[in-house]
Amino acid sequence: MAERDELLDHNYDGIQEYDNDLPKWWIWLFVLTLMYGAGYIVYRHGSAGMDQESLLAREMEKHEALRAEIESKQKPEAVGADALLALVSDASAVERGKAVFAAKCAVCHGAQAQGLVGPNLTDDYWLHGGAITDVHSVVVNGVVEKGMQSWKGFISDQEIGEVVAFIWTLHGSNPPDPKKPQGDLVPRSES
Structure with missing residues (x-):
């Protein structure tokens, strides 16, 4: 492990860099993001999650129920x-x-x-x-x-x-x- 604030020997267009480790919280955040992504893929595309067709069907049922409710309220009473x-x-x-x-x-x-x-x-x-x-x-x-x-x-x-x-x-x-x-x-x- 490099010591703190140790400059690298290499020169990049006149710029020198420190050879420091990444902060530990960055590494853990990256690992957690990868784990979340893997879990999301399994849930979303596996058997536990809903596929797009099921989501669409569920939302269409909600929409049709709402539309029927609105139409029933707007339907004029029959005038004899x-x-x-x-x-x-x-x-x-x-x-x-x-x-x-x-x-x-x-x-x-x-x-x-x-x-x-x-x-x-x-x-x-x-x-x-x-x-x-x-x-x-x-x-x-x-x-x-x-x-x-x-x-x-x-x-x-x-x-x-x-x-x-x-x-x-x-x-x-x-x-x-x-x-x-x-x-x-x-x-x-x-x-």
């Missing part, structure tokens, strides 16, 4: 035809629906629902079913492929019901310059 038709007979609800329609829907459907970019809502032709519950479903969920956005989350459930009630009262109102019929002829249905 009776509740919507009750709003149709409530004049104040229809007036509130008219105000929401003017603010949110008239841009695409026209001020009198005669149809602009969106379809005419006053005739007997419907693209997605002519029942009041079908109209409610379209307002709540939208029809992305036709450019109709979902209003769920943008306006309250109460306002959605009131807008549907207002739309329902427009049937047969014959506005000026209506858009030509789109969809299927569907007789007025009360369900």
Whole structure:
């Protein structure tokens, strides 16, 4: 073993070095790191640890459970035809629906629902079913492929019901310059 602060005889580009041993804690740290690495390899790739497929499957199960929980909380409660038709007979609800329609829907459907970019809502032709519950479903969920956005989350459930009630009262109102019929002829249905 070299004595402390003993210079080596060799000269490295004009630099001389001491011939001292490494500190013992460095050596033990290195040995412990090697032992940990060996143990980790045995655990991770041996039978004791989980392989990537098992980890993925476990995380996917957690994710699916969380997603199902979130979707169950976000799923809108089914609104029946009776509740919507009750709003149709409530004049104040229809007036509130008219105000929401003017603010949110008239841009695409026209001020009198005669149809602009969106379809005419006053005739007997419907693209997605002519029942009041079908109209409610379209307002709540939208029809992305036709450019109709979902209003769920943008306006309250109460306002959605009131807008549907207002739309329902427009049937047969014959506005000026209506858009030509789109969809299927569907007789007025009360369900």
